Amino acid sequence: MKKVVAISSIGGHWIQLLRLKPVFEDVQMVFITTKASFKSMVSESDTFYVIPDGNRTDKIGLLKAIKTLFVIYRKEKPDVIITTGAAPGLMGICVGKLLGIHTIWLDSIANCEELSMSGRIAKKIANTVYTQWEHLATNNVKYKGNVLK
Incomplete structure (x- = not known):
């Protein structure tokens, strides 16, 4: 059976990630x-991990998250990593790419005029990048619809 890691920060990124669950x-x-309390939002059959939070102003948090992600990925050995962002998801695909895991970035629906800052970075790293806005699609950014309707 294939194993998929789904990673994101809290808020809208997490809600969009959960909306993908029927695909898997x-x-x-x-x-x-x-956020540990989000465990209640996934089924008991799913594995759940909490990583340290970090962002561009909290680089120590990002380093702690990266270290934790290496440990999780080595233990879980996922086939695919998918994220809706933001910084935790970007770190997730960076670590996954280093370990040779297929990575997918799905940019937030909130970014309707251009890819998010993390999405622009992810476009250079992830194996596959999706936008939820048709007019933002390019040769290397795909559009297949959106997850919030």
């Missing part, structure tokens, strides 16, 4: 976020 009915799911 036949895989083993591993959810990663920065």
